[in-house]
Amino acid sequence: MLIMVILQMSSSRKVVEFFYDVVSPYSWLAFEVLCRYKNVWNIDLKYKPAFLGGFFFFLGNIEPGSVDNKQRYLLADLKLISEYYGVPLNPPPVFNKETLLEMRFVTAIAEKNQEENVLLEKVSRELWKRAWQNNLDNTQPPSLIEAGLQAGLSANEVEELLTNAKSQPIKDKLKSVTQEALEKNAFGLPFIVCHVNGKVEVFFGCDRFELIAHRIGEKWAGPCPIKTTM
Numbered sequence: 001m002l003i004m005v006i007l008q009m010s011s012s013r014k015v016v017e018f019f020y021d022v023v024s025p026y027s028w029l030a031f032e033v034l035c036r037y038k039n040v041w042n043i044d045l046k047y048k049p050a051f052l053g054g055f056f057f058f059l060g061n062i063e064p065g066s067v068d069n070k071q072r073y074l075l076a077d078l079k080l081i082s083e084y085y086g087v088p089l090n091p092p093p094v095f096n097k098e099t100l101l102e103m104r105f106v107t108a109i110a111e112k113n114q115e116e117n118v119l120l121e122k123v124s125r126e127l128w129k130r131a132w133q134n135n136l137d138n139t140q141p142p143s144l145i146e147a148g149l150q151a152g153l154s155a156n157e158v159e160e161l162l163t164n165a166k167s168q169p170i171k172d173k174l175k176s177v178t179q180e181a182l183e184k185n186a187f188g189l190p191f192i193v194c195h196v197n198g199k200v201e202v203f204f205g206c207d208r209f210e211l212i213a214h215r216i217g218e219k220w221a222g223p224c225p226i227k228t229t230m
């Protein structure tokens with residue numbers, strides 16, 4: 001009987017794909033909300049590390065931080081949402097950072113642990129914390145090593161992941177996930193793709209959860225449905 005119930009629950013699970021780049025603070029806010037909801041909603045959450053710089057390159061889009069008015073708006077908006085979502089942010093003075101190696105590193109972790117998200121979550125969160133709370137560098141290998149160790153990886157594991165991050169299959173994987181998002185009409189991150197009854201619905205931003213909940217037939221109980229420690 002219990003097995004039947006579990007089987008029914010898993011078969012009715014909605015797949016939710018979360019495309020993100022750790023350069024994006026809005027992705028971090030969405031990530032923390034999804035981490036809180038992944039066991040509250042009946043969803044199968046799939047992490048999709050992508051490269052935001054690739055979006056700007058392919059679409060000819062201007063980076064948000066390079067328009068003064070937008071930068072001022074984003075700073076005020078991020079302060080408000082981070083308070084509301086309970087994710088403390090301390091934005092760095094300069095927004096635009098190169099995250100290609102960083103996102104290849106994250107992709108290498110995602111590829112190595114395809115069934116197990118815990119490590120991917122820990123390292124992603126650590127990279128966001130470094131950049132968006134502590135204003136630390138994430139562009140150089142020593143910074144990635146520090147982040148990996150802090151997230152609980154051993155020195156050997158971090159070295160191996162860093163080597164993998166520079167390999168062609170990982171470069172290709174990051175490119176293909178970025179391409180996949182672009183093909184689904186993404187223009188920025190976070191980008192959330194919900195598979196509902198054979199249909200695909202896409203959402204841009206960390207501020208779309210009320211609509212997402214409505215679409216997947218789940219209840220939105222605000223950004224903090226359960227007490228969590230980050």
Ligand SMILES: N[C@@H](CCC(=O)N[C@@H](CS)C(=O)NCC(=O)O)C(=O)O
Nearest residue numbers: 024025026064187188189205206207
């Ligand atoms: N309103 C969205 C804003 C998200 C956002 O501005 N994301 C940035 C990256 S941090 C982006 O991809 N911007 C592209 C664009 O605005 O075209 C939210 O609340 O999450």
